[in-house]
Amino acid sequence: METLLAFVVGGLFSVAVYLMLRRSLAQIILGLGLLTNAVNLMIFTVGGLTPGDPPLIAEGSDTPPPVYANPVPQALILTAIVIGFGVLALALVLAYRAYYMVRSDDPDAMRSTDQLGPPDPN
DSSP states (O other): OHHHHHHHHHHHHHHHHHHHTSSOHHHHHHHHHHHHHHHHHHHHHHTOOOOOBOSOOOTTOSSOOSSBOOHHHHHHHHHHHHHHHHHHHHHHHHHHHHHHHHSOOOHHHHHHOOOOSOOOOO
């Protein structure tokens, strides 16, 4: 199963890098979203896919059960999902504002514009 997930992570990384190298701001943001999902899946795969009991110590015992699921990768992934959602929301708002100001989603056109205010409604 880890081998399959490694190929999926590799595919997600390659598609994310391809999209982030495109000339459209919307494709760059989609690539960023795919990249965060690829990193989350990579952390999940590296943490091990061991099915087992929760890491709780039963009454009268000093150690957890012999086969238990590691909670650290799960906690890291939950944190990464929240941070990735925040970054993606910020990127969408910035892209919307940049498109409103420049009327283009090409990063080179945004860089070369001299427009300082909102577009003229006429």
